[in-house]
Amino acid sequence: MALAPEDTYNVQRMKETPEQKWKRVQAQVQDGILNAYPNPERRGCPDGAGILALARRSAQFDDTIEDDPQWKHVTHCSPCYAQYLETFKAVRLQTPVASAE
Numbered sequence: 001m002a003l004a005p006e007d008t009y010n011v012q013r014m015k016e017t018p019e020q021k022w023k024r025v026q027a028q029v030q031d032g033i034l035n036a037y038p039n040p041e042r043r044g045c046p047d048g049a050g051i052l053a054l055a056r057r058s059a060q061f062d063d064t065i066e067d068d069p070q071w072k073h074v075t076h077c078s079p080c081y082a083q084y085l086e087t088f089k090a091v092r093l094q095t096p097v098a099s100a101e
């Protein structure tokens, strides 16, 4: 017996884990940020190492990132955010969930 599509949707919403919620919220803000803040001259942008550090922290669900000035820049700069998303994907593929460090 199959569930109706809307039932499946509701079940998924109720069983949402913190990681799933994070992903859902991220997906909602992603498109907006990628279009809202063009910065062709890359004013005030962190370098690749700065982006990588932010990607690593968000991959570990580090809440303190919210207070980081570089993070605030990245979430208000379309090219940085695009770079962050690419870096984040790479970090998630490379980094084991439980780090031995």
Ligand SMILES: [Zn+2]
Pocket (backbone or CB within 6 Å): 039, 042, 043, 044, 045, 046, 073, 074, 077, 078, 079, 080, 081
């Ligand atoms: Zn930037």
